[in-house]
Amino acid sequence: MSRIVGIDLGTTNSLVAYVEGGIPRVIPDAEGRTLLPSIVAWTPGGVVVGEAARRQLARNAARTVYSVKRLMGRGYEDVKDELARLPFAVTPQAEVVSIRIGDREVTPPEVSAHVLRALKQRAEAHFGEPVEQAVITVPAYFNDAQRQATKDAGRIAGLEVLRIVNEPTAASLAYGLQKMAQGVIAVYDLGGGTFDISILRVKDGVFEVLATNGNTHLGGDDFDRAMVDWLLADIQARHGIDLSGDPEAMQELRLGAEAAKCRLSFDQRTVLTIPFERFAYHRDITRGDLEAMAEPLVAATLGPCRQALTDAALGADQVDEVVLVGGSTRMPLVQRRVGELFGRPAHSRLNPDEVVALGAAVQAQILAGGITDMLLLDVTPLSLGIETLGGIVSVLIPRNTTIPTLAKEYFTTSVDGQTAVDLHVLQGERELAKDNRSLARFDLAGVDPMPAGMPKIEVTFLIDANGILQAQARELRTGKAASIEVKPTYGLTETQVEQMVEDSYTYAEADVNARLLIETQTEADTVINHVERALRQAGGIAPAEERARIEAAMALLRTTRAGTDRDQIRERTIELNQATAPLADRLMEAAIKDAVTSKRADRLLENS
């Protein structure tokens, strides 16, 4: 059997891992980096993924897509509130939103496929052979459409997705493999864009999920947004400038806020410095400032935790261990609130950024037959039902039912000679159909004409181990299989996916080497751009000789960049960076001096 890799397709970062010699390991890229930023950019040279895409984000905001996981399997109604905050254009379609890149429409699964393809190539470079099968993780609280969209992304990337695994469950496998968690464990997973809580019982190698809950629209991105709003108000107050309409500045602000947020997990205070085109912005931020902004968001994760405990029929005191997963759990405030809720300190002995990918690799190894003593029993996060008379939902499979599972339901006709029956399948916890998530409309066709009420059509709803619905229908009187045509409400049809798989060959970013060249060129452009700006802003404080050195290095890089020698482009990029180092130091010094002065001024104003 060929290799099966484990992939964590994250909102902010993605990783690929593999079990080698009984130990799961994250596969690094050529530069030794394990995290691949889940960012895809369309540049004149071609599609760029990862760090290179992130570095040119502000300059190319309209053609750079980030956090696409929040759009996976979503309709326009779901995401319209946050579209104003995204620098790229989302086409308002009810069913499957798509992103407009120049004259092309790209769906979220296609964007994710670019990230998956980069990880696939990374793994292939590592093993020196093709990789075609994968286990991909999703938030436990993802619904059917979001799971299906993830599976579609894998297919478009040329991967056979053998299993969709829930992220908190994957994390528990990574801990369990190393015998680092036993008994009843709560996995609190706060990532870049999603939140999950899962309660599991780990016993005799069986990982039995008892209950899960969460919010697929709550994560690190929301903390960044709160900070950006706060900073916008501060800039307005102190500089009298409204940056909200400037996409480039907004992206610089967002990236700056994100970095400052991360620093505040380790430091009590930090200085945010952004050299905008029009002015240099400095702001002193304390951990207290951040926590005041973050408190309501953290509080919003506690309700789902309580609900999961209730559904598992357990008290907080019956939980033996609380495990933290996801980058956002590095925030001391999160650790404090979670510790308080469960009455015990929460830990993250395995790297919270990597543990989900490691767990996906463990599940891949189980499927490959390499691990036989571990078994994962997961649940479906949302109740599955059908719409009945009066728009009421009749629940067929309640939430937190162990999967795979099935339910049978019987239908008949209401008119003489009727040969087809429509069904509306929903997911959610509300009484009325309209308040739940529409999954699909099923068309049962090919029923023999009979008097009304005579046919007895048995429909089997099966949720497989991926948490994805399959349906079969049979007319019991004739024993004939009725055909089911499934029209997914928020998903791509089979034909669309096939078309995208085909397109991916036609429009494929050339081979790995071509892609690496584009990335190197993009990186060179980013550095040139930064240096140009630095010279404009602070060229005056650099001696003429230093200036000349920088200009020369820049000219050289420009010439080299036009060619195709990747190593040389990289070398010249490093040289330009080195030539600029003294100038960067000087800029930094000036910035800090500025921040200190402005703070003194603030204090004087406060005291006056």
Place this chain on the structure above:
Amino acid sequence: MTDYFTVFGLPRKLVVDAPTLQRRFYELSREHHPDFHHGVEAARQAEALAASALVNRAYRALRDPLARVEYLIALEEGREVREGATDKPKAPRELLEEMLEVQEALAEAKAEGLDGDAGTRLREERARLEARYAGEADAIVGRAGDWDRLVDEGGDRKPLLEWFKQRLATRAYLRTVIDDLSDALGEREESHVSHRRH
């Protein structure tokens, strides 16, 4: 319909040792779970999927003593049981007096608002009903042994089956009234809505 008791090799009895059932569930899961049937032909995979789904449904029906009684009734009557059914149960006659009191308390709260005595009374009514609700469960589970004896001795099981049904109906009705009271008090959580099965 499939007898879930036979899935675990158990007789159709209500007293079940929980650790034994769990161990058996884990064993059967290891045997059938699709994770251990990858890379075999499609037909075998489909079989494993169906077998695994059956084991999971059987365990869910039997692991909780109360759900076990509900399942047993359905099995004895030969009808499909479905969790989470949303049909509103009818008021059992024995609850008539309590229900009149609850109606009165609700009317009072409507007229006077929730701040004063009316709110307090609603909460008291709810607490009383909740105690009764829990009591019903204990009473039902408490007679599991009686059922098993009837099975062993070959006695008439009909009266006890009817008694179980009546108690379950009363309990289901109490749940809806408790939820209605919580609604009136504005204290019900959204997510409980479609889970009136216990």
